[in-house]
Amino acid sequence: MKITIYRSKCIGCNYCVEAWPERWQMSKRDGKCVLIGGKKKGQVYQAEVGEYERKYNERAAEACPVNIIRIND
Template sequence: MMSRIIHQRKKCIGCSYCVEIAPAFWKMNERDGRCDLIGSDGRNGQFILEIFEDELRLNQRVSELCPAKCIRIE
């Protein structure tokens, strides 16, 4: 079963916890100091990436630690 990471990028404060925890999924955007969800599709201000079950736990941790609460897993 696939899950989705949903990133509300405008709410990102650029703390880079996501990049430190899961660098295969997240990178810092040097232009505006916010983090990007690598390989995601942008829709209505949200960036969405489907992930496999074995990638879920790592990204749940990212979601839990995000101080801006701009990352959620569905």
């Protein structure tokens, strides 16, 4: 499963961190979310994660008010 985040559009609401703090955190530098284990690919960050994380990251994606988190198989 792959998680993609369009970090430049993050508004720093912290909902993703509340949904799954083991994969998301807030940057002290700029107040935007950080995908733990994510690698920058152009304008997005991506991480390959195990299927066991699906429900938690889907919650993070659903909670995001600006819809910048994508979950793909």
